[in-house]
Amino acid sequence: MNNDQIMGKWTEVKGKLREKYGELTDDELEQAKGDREQIEGKLQQRYGQTKEEAKRSVDDILAEV
Numbered sequence: 001m002n003n004d005q006i007m008g009k010w011t012e013v014k015g016k017l018r019e020k021y022g023e024l025t026d027d028e029l030e031q032a033k034g035d036r037e038q039i040e041g042k043l044q045q046r047y048g049q050t051k052e053e054a055k056r057s058v059d060d061i062l063a064e065v
Contacts, residue, residue: 001062007034012065
């Protein structure tokens with residue numbers, strides 16, 4: 001899913017991120033606002049995930065929406 005598709009489903013994606021990663025703040029999610037790389041970066045910073053883990057995490061969430 002590319003960034004345009006993520007933006008189109010941003011409300012759903014944001015909800016799934018909040019469910020799975022409750023420590024992400026609204027501000028952090030709004031900063032990322034559909035940008036996959038920023039979402040992955042926030043997961044790396046907040047949860048200490050590697051780049052590959054963050055990519056997999058985002059893939060898992062996108063598969064659910």
